[in-house]
Amino acid sequence: MDHHALGTRSRIATALLVASLVALPTWLQAAETSVKRSFNERFSGLHGQTLDNIRRQVEMFVRFDQPSVSELNVATLQATGNFASPAEQKAQAARVSQQQAAMSDSLASHGAKILSQQRVGANGVRVLVSADAVESLRALPGVRSVARVQTFKKDNIDSVPWIGAPAVWAASGRGEGVKVGIIDSGIDYTHADFGGPGTVAAHDNNDPTIIEPGTFPTAKVKGGYDFAGSNYDADDPTSVPTPDPDPIDYGPGGGHGTHVAGTAAGIGVPGSVGPGVAPGASLYAIKVFGDSGGSTNLVSLALEWAMDPNGDGDMSDHLDVINMSLGSPFGDPNDPSAISSQNASDLGIIVVASAGNEGTIPYITGSPAVAPEAISVAASRPGGNHLYSRFNATAPASVAGLYESAEGAGPVTLASTGPISAALVNTAPANGCTPLTNAAAVSGKIALVIRGTCNFTVKYQVAAAAGAKALVVYNDGADPTRVDPIIMAADGTTIPLRQTPSKGVTFAGCFYWSSMGGHARTERRSV
Numbered sequence: 001m002d003h004h005a006l007g008t009r010s011r012i013a014t015a016l017l018v019a020s021l022v023a024l025p026t027w028l029q030a031a032e033t034s035v036k037r038s039f040n041e042r043f044s045g046l047h048g049q050t051l052d053n054i055r056r057q058v059e060m061f062v063r064f065d066q067p068s069v070s071e072l073n074v075a076t077l078q079a080t081g082n083f084a085s086p087a088e089q090k091a092q093a094a095r096v097s098q099q100q101a102a103m104s105d106s107l108a109s110h111g112a113k114i115l116s117q118q119r120v121g122a123n124g125v126r127v128l129v130s131a132d133a134v135e136s137l138r139a140l141p142g143v144r145s146v147a148r149v150q151t152f153k154k155d156n157i158d159s160v161p162w163i164g165a166p167a168v169w170a171a172s173g174r175g176e177g178v179k180v181g182i183i184d185s186g187i188d189y190t191h192a193d194f195g196g197p198g199t200v201a202a203h204d205n206n207d208p209t210i211i212e213p214g215t216f217p218t219a220k221v222k223g224g225y226d227f228a229g230s231n232y233d234a235d236d237p238t239s240v241p242t243p244d245p246d247p248i249d250y251g252p253g254g255g256h257g258t259h260v261a262g263t264a265a266g267i268g269v270p271g272s273v274g275p276g277v278a279p280g281a282s283l284y285a286i287k288v289f290g291d292s293g294g295s296t297n298l299v300s301l302a303l304e305w306a307m308d309p310n311g312d313g314d315m316s317d318h319l320d321v322i323n324m325s326l327g328s329p330f331g332d333p334n335d336p337s338a339i340s341s342q343n344a345s346d347l348g349i350i351v352v353a354s355a356g357n358e359g360t361i362p363y364i365t366g367s368p369a370v371a372p373e374a375i376s377v378a379a380s381r382p383g384g385n386h387l388y389s390r391f392n393a394t395a396p397a398s399v400a401g402l403y404e405s406a407e408g409a410g411p412v413t414l415a416s417t418g419p420i421s422a423a424l425v426n427t428a429p430a431n432g433c434t435p436l437t438n439a440a441a442v443s444g445k446i447a448l449v450i451r452g453t454c455n456f457t458v459k460y461q462v463a464a465a466a467g468a469k470a471l472v473v474y475n476d477g478a479d480p481t482r483v484d485p486i487i488m489a490a491d492g493t494t495i496p497l498r499q500t501p502s503k504g505v506t507f508a509g510c511f512y513w514s515s516m517g518g519h520a521r522t523e524r525r526s527v
């Protein structure tokens with residue numbers, strides 16, 4: 001890689017920021033549960049661990065003091081403006097291998113079983129070892145650090161057009177010539193979004209464990225590897241990776257990597273899938289999750305591949321961009337994925353990682369995003385709700401004021417309607433399920449309707465028939481645990497809100513349609 005390409009890569013990185021925050025459209029999400037499920041899932045691993053388990057075998061990354069190939073390149077780049085020569089890089093890789101071989105006996109004497117070795121992104125080995133022996137490993141000469149290898153889950157929350165990708169295309173191109181690695185559940189390279197046949201048969205008839213002649217690589221997905229194999233799940237202590245050469249996204253746990261890859265660099269499918277942020281870029285599918293979902297601890301291996309795809313110790317063939325829409329709740333900069341991410345970033349490789357979608361929890365940036373120079377992308381709003389300009393309730397006085405609003409899943413957008421300003425009027429009947437008897441009072445106002453009895457689509461239609469300018473639905477208190485703001489769907493799905501009887505109504509996600517379009521307000525506030 002040369003220095004001159006860095007400017008281009010920086011611009012592409014801006015375009016790819018979205019990749020760790022991509023999401024299904026809000027109307028495809030089970031919006032009310034997505035935030036809490038994600039949060040609970042991601043904490044269960046922390047809170048569910050017993051002391052007994054901790055005292056048993058733990059997976060650690062033992063980092064040695066000989067510089068990795070990337071660290072050699074960082075030093076050489078700073079001194080000369082270029083990477084070390086291929087021969088120098090391979091010689092460094094050999095030195096790293098020598099040190100690891102020399103250390104293997106002393107690791108074994110402490111009961112540490114080597115799971116994998118890395119030499120490009122970081123010089124170290126993943127080991128399975130009794131927790132009692134960790135301090136002894138730290139004391140070994142030549143050991144630089146010993147850190148827990150974290151397990152990662154998929155993160156994926158937001159969407160492409162929202163960040164204005166077309167403006168980047170106009171200014172900087174569509175990513176042509178850039179190699180983008182997607183470390184995830186694989187990529188369905190048979191999908192039309194990547195120039196594949198686009199048929200169910202093409203996917204289902206593809207054996208996910210072998211590469212049938214002529215199926216892979218493709219013109220768009222130019223390489224990759226499956227480090228996990230079909231059945232791996234790091235949450236299951238009896239599970240072991242069964243790597244295979246085919247990184248196709250497959251099985252009930254699949255879809256995430258394909259979605260991320262499509263968001264990053266898909267070419268689009270007219271009428272059904274929009275193009276990704278960098279549709280001109282080439283993709284590399286680096287698979288670290290099993291086909292049934294679960295979590296992974298193989299990301300550092302995937303980074304090693306992304307930084308040296310042919311594994312010869314010479315980084316000349318490194319990818320330009322590495323996307324990881326995954327992570328752990330709380331990051332550790334000594335996790336091997338974070339070390340490799342930092343070293344890659346130091347070399348000008350764009351590393352984009354999800355900081356997590358855990359909401360406003362202090363210090364909850366995850367690994368590998370915790371690497372100081374990785375581009376760490378977070379959702380600033382749980383659930384990825386988009387705050388827009390406010391709407392103004394002008395009456396009654398007890399609730400009058402400005403409210404933040406977010407666009408929901410209805411047919412009319414805020415962009416087309418402009419700001420909303422009107423009085424809130426209780427409907428009769430309060431549930432808005434049958435034609436309003438106070439339609440005249442509601443006409444031109446914001447209809448205030450209690451949740452329940454009928455679905456939102458009915459309430460919407462009733463309010464629209466009365467001439468309401470917008471609709472706010474407040475919770476009926478049926479489930480007091482439902483307190484998080486949400487975006488409501490307009491397809492009739494029942495979506496919970498919250499009522500606080502002592503204070504009147506709490507808006508836990510008010511769905512209002514200006515001109516009967518769909519918008520959801522997401523701020524909680526008592527009426």
Ligand SMILES: [Ca+2]
Pocket residue numbers: 206207208209210211212215246248
């Ligand atoms: Ca195959």
Ligand SMILES: [Ca+2]
Pocket residue numbers: 208209210226229230244245246247248
């Ligand atoms: Ca496979």
Ligand SMILES: [Ca+2]
Pocket residue numbers: 308309310311312313314315316317318
């Ligand atoms: Ca290489």
